[in-house]
Amino acid sequence: MQTKSNSSLQTLTQEDAKGFLQKVENDITKLSTPAAHAAWAYATHINYDTAKVNTYFTEQISVLYAKYAVEAAKFNDVQVDADTRRQLDLLKSNPEIAFPADPAKAERLATIGSDMMGIYGSGEYCRDNDTCLSLVQMSAEMATSRNPDLLLEYWEGWRQVxxxxxxxxxxxxxxxxxxxxxxGFDNTSELWRAKYDMPADDFPKELDRIWGQVKPFYESLQCHVRAELSEYYGKDYDGNDIVPLDKPIPAHLLGNMWAQSWGNIYDIVKPEQEMNVPNVTSALQNQAYDEIQMTKQAEAFFSSLGFEPLPDTFWERSMFQKPEGRDVQCHASAWNLDDVDDLRIKMCIQITGEEFNVIHHELGHNYYQRAYNQLPMLYRGSANSGFHEAIGDTIALSITPTYLQQIGLIDEIPDASNDIGMLLKVALDKIAFLPWGLMVDQWRWKVMSGEVTPEQYNELWWELREKYQGVAAPIARGNDAFDPGAKYHVPANVSYTRYFLAHILQFQFHKALCDIAQSEEALHRCSIYGSEAAGSALNNMLEMGKSQPWQEAMTTLTGQPDMDASTIADYFAPLKTWLDEQNAERQCGW
Structure with missing residues (x-):
């Protein structure tokens, strides 16, 4: 029997591989559309029945992908053309978590995943028998409270979960x-790192190269934030600095449960001089915008670039508001239910400037989804995991005062002396995020490759956080703690590198598009609104999906194949000068 099996494997041909890929496409396409409708029904009307149906289809799709990923490995040594090989490799590396062939082990793996998500989803911190707080409630408090004792209590309380x-x-x-x-991979670490069109061992080095480009700017931001926090919080009951000026920043004081973005403490670290920044929320409300008008304006942005209007079904089927009388997932997301033109967004839109940005971002996903809808199924997706998020963020970077004036939301464009406040707000969210976005998967790759034991999980976590972020645990953390699990993406097994890449790529894409649009504004003031040349260049990249290595998609838009964080320095140049002035007499580093 073994000899016969080996013989049959040796007879596999390129035609067999092509036939296999066609079967994969047919089978998954047949199941993916009803699965997408089930997911939409659940997200927009959460109840027992929609949950059951969604869970069923999710499991069926996962099992089918896992089955075909294993079968694709049978063609590892078969001579095939480059296009066929790419589709086979994409199929093999598709799963985030690969299930073992042994049914009992596969079931156990599924159970563990479900159990961890159950722990996370139902997690709460109880201050006493009568007062229990959810993550949402504690996060809201951490965004606004300036009581260090309360912040520490909630920070520690969530990590008990x-x-x-x-x-x-x-x-x-x-x-x-x-x-x-x-x-065919050594471990899950290699599976994750193999998704980027380069040798798996080279990818972490590439990320460190990119991080090296932006690290000096981050260190300037961290230095300023630490100094302002130290002045604000002063000393503790024992006379010690709550935020020492020569150590990492305590993680509970940065306005976010995970210290991943710092925008909520802008009021503590903002410039002393008054900043005239457009109030988009007031402008929207004064002009009686509703959620449909906000979305129509975002669509008009893309139309000004030369993109076709959204289909009528988008307006008929999207969820723009939270419906009365039923539970929904309000988290903003963009959908293409049939992988062709059934485009939708799901949001509970509030009439705010922040939501106006989010709508532009989400439509960026929709136009990307439509651009690659003619490609084979395995090519319908982001050139690499960072591109999809980066496209939405790139569009949002064009919501500048110039754009707001062009569409009549503001009358006057504030002069450049007001830019520092705006740039600082952006940096507290996007630049502060970068080392966090990098280190989450740095930790997982080491764990998944077996470099550390479970007893070392938490120690490694904080070593990396101090190394990359200059952020430290506010109290001693024992080896029995599992602080990585306090972040959703870890128990959910959602890779995180995509967010780091998106935060780099968006500035690179923005600069390329501004150059094509022949903008004469400073990069942070540029909007590509109205530039069909920029729209055409963008669409040329979007239409590629993942049919080619991401380096080729990058070259199509930017003229070069490499990711380059130097555009961040261009975008934030006025802020870097200001930060250096603030830090002139300070001791930076940790």
Missing amino acids: SVPMRDMYAEMVSLANEGAEQL
Whole structure:
């Protein structure tokens, strides 16, 4: 029997591979459309029945992808053309977590994943028998409270939730690595790192190269924020600085449960001089915009670039408001339910400037989805995991005072002396995020490759956070803690590198498009609104989907194949000068 099996494997041909890929496309397409409708029904009307149907289809799609990923590995040594090889490789590397072939182990892996998400989803911190707080409630408090004792209590309280996950996570890694080996990878770490059109071992080095380009700017931002926080919080009950000026910043004081973005503490670190920044929220409300008008204006942005209008069904089927009398997922998202033109967004739109940005971002996803809808199924997606998020963010970078004046939301454009406040707000969200976006998967890659034991998980987590972020745990953390599990993406097994890449790529794309649009404004003031040349260049890249290595998609728009963070320095140049002035007499570093 073994000899016969080996013989049959040796007879596989390129035609067999092409036939296999066609079967994969047919089978997954047949299931993916009803699965997408089930997911939409659940997201827009959460109840027992929609949950059951959504869970069923989610499991069916996952099982089918896993089955075909294993079968694709049978063609590893078959001579095939480049297009066929690319589709086979994409199929093999599609899963975030590869299930073992052994049914009992596969079931156990699924159970662990479900259990960890159950722990996270139902997690709460109880101050006493009568007062229990959800993550949403604690996050809201951490965004606005300036009481360090309360912030520490909530920070520590949420991290009690993830303690039981540690051993489960270790077992999950072991089982997932077995599944990855069956696909031809050494472990899940290699599976994740192999998704980027370069040798898996080279990808972390590429990320460190990019991080090196932006690290000096981040260190200037961290230095200023630390100094302002130290002055604001002063000393503790023992006379010690709550925020020492020669150490990492305590993680609970940055306005966010994970210290991943710092925009909520703008009031503490903002410039002393008054800043005249357009109030988009007031402008929208004064002009009686509603959620449809806001979305129509975002569509008009893309139309000004030469894109076709959204289909009528977009307006008929999208969810723009939270419906009365039913539970929904309000988290903004963009959908293409049939992988052709059933485009939708799902939002509970508030009439605010922030939501106006988000709508432009979400439509960026929709236009990307439509651009690649003629490609084979395995090519319908982001050139690499960062491109989709980056496209939406790139569009949002064009919501400048110039654009706001062009569409009649503001009358006058504030002069450049007001730019520091705006740039600082952007940096507190986007630049502060970068080292966090980098280190989450740096931790997972080491865990998944077996470089550290479960007893070292938490120690490694904080080593990386101090190394990259200059942020430290506010209290001692024992090896029995599992602080990584306090972030959704870890128990959910959602890779995080995409967000780091998106935060780099958006500025690179923005500069390329501003150059094509022949903007004469400073990069942070440029809007590509109205430039059909920029729209055409953007669409040429979007239409490629993932049919080619991402380096070729990058070259199509920017003229070069490499990711380059130097455009961040261009965008934030006035802020960097201001930060250097603020930090002139300060001791930076940690």
